[in-house]
Amino acid sequence: MTDLLHHARVSRGQFLRMMGGLAAATLATTACSTRPETTATTGGGGATTELKFIGVADQKTPMDELVAAYAKATPTVRVTASYAPTDQVQTSLRTQLGAGNAPDLHVVYPGNGSAMSMTQIAQAGLLADLSAQAWTQTIPAGFKPAFQLDGKTYLYSAGSSVIGAVYNKKVFQQAGIDAPPTTWSEFLAVCDKLKKAGVTPIALGAQTPWVTQLITYALVPSTVYAKDPTFDDKQLAGQASFADSGWRQAMEMYLELQKRGFFNDKPNGTTFEQQTSMVATGKAAMAVQVSAVLPDFRKAASSPDGLSMFPLPGADDANQVWIPAGVVVGLGASAKGRNAEQAKAFIDFLGRQENINAWAKAIAAIPLTQDAGSTIDPAVQSFLPFTKDRAVPFMDQRWPNAEVQPVHFAVVQELLAGDSTIDEALKKMDEAYRK
Amino acid sequence: MTPVTAGRARPAHVRRRRRFSAAAPSWLFAAPALAVYALIVLYPAVAGVIYAFTDWSGIGRDMSFVGLANFRTLLGDEQAMGSIGNTLLLTVAIVVVQNGVGLLLALGVHVKLKSRALLRVVFFAPVVVSPVMVAFLWKYIYNPDPTAGLNGLLGLEVDWLGDPSIALWSIAGMVVWQNAGYSMVIFLAGLEGVPRELHEAAMIDGAGTWQRFRYVTWPLLAPALTINLMLSTIGGLKLFDQVFAATNGGPGYATETLSTVLYKQAFVFGKFGYSTAVALVLALFVAAVSLIQVYYLRSREVTA
Secondary structure, eight states: OTTHHHHTTOSTTHHHHHHTHHHHHHHHHHHHSOOOOOEEEOTTSSEEEEEEEEEEGGGHHHHHHHHHHHHHHOTTEEEEEEEEOHHHHHHHHHHHHHTTOOOSEEEEBSSSSSTTBHHHHHHTTOBOOOTTSGGGGGOOGGGHHHHEETTEEOOBOOEEEEEEEEEEHHHHHHTTOOSOOOSHHHHHHHHHHHHHTTSEEEOOOTTSGGGGGHHHHHHHIIIIITTOTTHHHHHHTTSOOSTTSHHHHHHHHHHHHHHTTOBOSOGGGOOHHHHHHHHHTTSEEEEEEEGGGHHHHHHHSSSGGGEEEEOOOOSSSGGGOOEEEEEOOEEEEBSSOTTHHHHHHHHHHHTSHHHHHHHHHHTTOEESSOOTTOOOOGGGGGGHHHHTTSEEOOGGGGOSSSSHHHHHHHHHHHHHTTOSOHHHHHHHHHHHHTO | OHHHHHHHHHHHHHHHHHHHHHHSOGGGGGHHHHHHHIIIIIHHHHHHHHHTTBOOOSSSSOOOBOTTHHHHHHHHOHHHHHHHHHHHHHHHHHHHHHHHHHHHHHHHHHSOOTTHHHHHHHHHGGGGSOHHHHHHHHHHHTOOSTTSHHHHHHTOOOOTTTSTTTHHHHHHHHHHHHHHHHHHHHHHHHHHTSOHHHHHHHHHTTOOHHHHIIIIIHHHTHHHHHHHHHHHHHHHHTOOHHHHHHTTTOSTTTTOOHHHHHHIIIIISOOHHHHHHHHHHHHHHHHHHHHHHHHHHHHTOOOO
């Protein structure tokens, strides 16, 4: 009912207009979207190139800082950036890309598995090849699938984030917990203690779709990849499935947390914002989250230092605990833009070690490559021992299409609502995987 | 005098018109408007229909014609089929409740109250609020916390948007809240059009309030009812904004409508061709339902 007021007037054109709805939307967006960037002459007499960047909200803090630094270093190029939430950026960017009217630089998600992911857009020939840039030589081998397609680098990203439990130190202390748990049974015991102390052990905002996936993602490295690091390859080859793997165990553990009453009431009616504030204010002790949103938790807390993170232990043997460490959302340059060279030069600038450090610091990420100037957020220090050989990329980065992830969101909500079984849920995910 | 003049004038008039139409066909006057219409309505519409028969991803140049494959996929698409059920349930709920409430509000503010101008504004106010804004507002009202929002007010413990068996009706509720005022305005216009004499005549015949409503007002409200039913049906079938902002089709697939499915297919799954096919089916469906509705409702209209 977007335009009830209009309905009164239209009846004749309604039918045709609805058929043309999508096409008209494309046309309209094209018409009002950015024109190809023009070179404008500034008062100083030199020609200034204007590069347009469209990003997601998560990128605002680091980009603002680095765009300002770039303006100082390269006065002839000006980067103008605009940001939008994930859903909206996917819609508007895909429309612009479809119309052949892409901005010079734009957000790109690592790997495959979402509509704006590196593989999907590079396959359409819309991303500039960055392989000639020096920083691309230092991408760690394990991260290459996130950055590269057929051996060519199409994505810039400053580093990785991890998924684990964000916890309120004070609440832990008050419940008499001295150290974060390192095995699954210890974790359950900690939750029990917290529950007895009268706080919600784990805040879960499952109404916000992407939040639903985090607990499975935190557990699956231990239940699947610790046993078989080549699981992704086997799954792609059709030799493994969600249903016949440790995914089942991870889902069972997820539901066990709910059965034991460790989540807040009605997680399906609770949003990410509510989840954040519950932990920040001490109403809940922890939330399983990605480290990239730590700044959100800190903003909501009265003392930002009161929050920290620990790896969620998905196994009963501490040596079998693996963690998810994913490349953070990055950006790419439009292959067809008029200013492709300048856009690539800006990415080259972002690839300098000091700029990788600055970006990573702003979003509490682990820098892609590290030097003496790299700072690592104290909250994610406890993850560092894992990053070398007991970490796997976020699961969706190697999924073959953009449908598995939304199906995962939906089945988790159904499971939490008691509307489905683990069998049905995994079957749906396998079906989406094979599409 | 007049008939004579008219008799003389007529042949001249006809001749003149004939001569003129030979010089310039009358449709030429509509040509500029038609050209604009063709460019901004017909062209995109036809172009959109073409995509429905392709496998275009929405970006890039790769596209091939796949015939009716998209429509066959739709028939076997469990999720899309489920969303048709949701869409119909939502539409029926919205049409019945919105028009019922709208009619009651209209009858209420039609009587001569001192505050009626104010009340009309108050009841109409939600209509002018953006649907997305309404969804965000109602997310607070539907807070699952027993001490907050509607739960706190009514002493309930309902998970309005998180419980799959309730979520659809919660959305219907917020849509009705927003649009009942719109139905009210149309009914009100109908009420204002009922001639006072008919009521007076009925009163002289000894008709009570209910009888006057049933036999005088109600039949004369038929045109207003026709337009209200049609608008709310179309609105219900196309419902998108509130669902998208409030639940994004969840929990699970409990509130997925045809519009959210086609949005997700195009922008989340990157299946623009298939999405256009869904849009085409939705458009034909809405057109068919409205035509049947108008045909039936018009036939029972009376005039004062």
